[in-house]
Amino acid sequence: MDADQAKGETYEEEHVHGVYEQIASHFSSTRYKPWPIIERFLKELPDGAIGLDIGCGNGKYLSVNPNIFIIASDRSQNLATIAKSHAPSSVLVADLLHLPHPPHAFDFAISIAVVHHLSTPARRVEALESILQTLRPGGKALVTVWALEQESSRRGWSEGDDQDVMVPWVMRGSKKGATAQGGEVGGGGEDRVFNRYYHLFRKGELEGDVESAGGEVVEGGWERDNWWVVARPRVRV
Numbered sequence: 001m002d003a004d005q006a007k008g009e010t011y012e013e014e015h016v017h018g019v020y021e022q023i024a025s026h027f028s029s030t031r032y033k034p035w036p037i038i039e040r041f042l043k044e045l046p047d048g049a050i051g052l053d054i055g056c057g058n059g060k061y062l063s064v065n066p067n068i069f070i071i072a073s074d075r076s077q078n079l080a081t082i083a084k085s086h087a088p089s090s091v092l093v094a095d096l097l098h099l100p101h102p103p104h105a106f107d108f109a110i111s112i113a114v115v116h117h118l119s120t121p122a123r124r125v126e127a128l129e130s131i132l133q134t135l136r137p138g139g140k141a142l143v144t145v146w147a148l149e150q151e152s153s154r155r156g157w158s159e160g161d162d163q164d165v166m167v168p169w170v171m172r173g174s175k176k177g178a179t180a181q182g183g184e185v186g187g188g189g190e191d192r193v194f195n196r197y198y199h200l201f202r203k204g205e206l207e208g209d210v211e212s213a214g215g216e217v218v219e220g221g222w223e224r225d226n227w228w229v230v231a232r233p234r235v236r237v
Contacts, residue, residue, distance in 0.1 A: 008120045015166070015197040016117045017075050023169050023194055024078035028058035037223050038112060039064050041142045041230065049107040052134055054096055055114030059083025062091075068108075073099070096127050103133045109141040113226070116145040116199045119164075121209075124199065128213035132233045140218060143210075144228040148200040153225050157200060166195040201227050 020027065038061060045051070047067040056062065056072035057079050063086050073094035074080045083091045094100055096114060109131050118124040131141050150157045157165075173190040207217050210231045220229035 004120060004122070008118070008123050011119050012117065012197065015119075015195065019169065019194045019196050020076040021078050023171070024058075024076055024082065026171060027169070028079065028082050031058050031060055034061055034064055035112075035144075035224065037221075037228055038110060038142060038144070041108075041110065042068065045108055051106045051108035051139075052099075052101065052110070052131075053089075054099065054109055054111040054131055054134075056080070056083050056091065057112075059086040059089070059091065061110065061112070062086035062089040071101070071106075097123070097130055099130055099134065101134050104136050106134050106136060107139050109134055109139070111141065111143045113144055113146065115143060115206075115209075116201065117197060118199065119197055125209050125212045128209055128215065128231075132210075132213055132215045132231065135233055137233070137235075140230055140232045141215075142228065142230050143206070144226045145201045145206055146198055147222060147225050147227045148202045149222070150200075150225040155225070159202065161200075163200045163202065165198050165200060167198050169194045169196060203227070 042061060042065045045065060045068050049068045051068065051070055053061055053070050053072040056074050059072055059082065062070050062072055062083065070089045072083055072089055072091045074083065075093070075095055077093050080091050080093045111131050115124055115127050118127050128143065131143065135141060148157055148161065148163055149159065171192040206227045206229055207220060210217055210229055214234050215231040216234045218230045218232055
């Protein structure tokens, strides 16, 4: 592992993985409604399709289509444990850059709000390459990332702002205990703030990274302050 790779891994351990381990149950309580673009992708898959949810979080997409089978993974042990409640899907703990799956074996993959947590350009391209390598010929992947262009959102980011940001997750304190954004009660009476690293993708950046990773974009767009693409491995001639 070179120095930049090791530095990126260490940074993400502190500002991404370690944070989600601590906020997993509170984070999960705010993530329960599937996004339409992802729901549509999963429901349009043929019956019997087998695929991956890479960075599955609490597993909210695992039961969207009962006629497909999803093998889900997350870097967080605590989130993976929560996701296991969505039977009959299989859930395991795995790093996006070191997936334990055979290459070229799956009909589809989804990776929702994950790649933006990789802290260097090279690691983001490597992440997309890792996703694409799981797909069989004809397979396709849906990937979403946070957009820089969020002028109308409460965050207010726009072109010209820094693309690498720390986003706070606040657990509100109370006399009865700490209350997270989702309203779940935890321990302690003081506010706790956990800062998570995000890379905000500008228009066209995700498509460019997919191409650098050896893929081609089938379709894509912007929805709810996110850029999304459906991509497939580039056919080599």
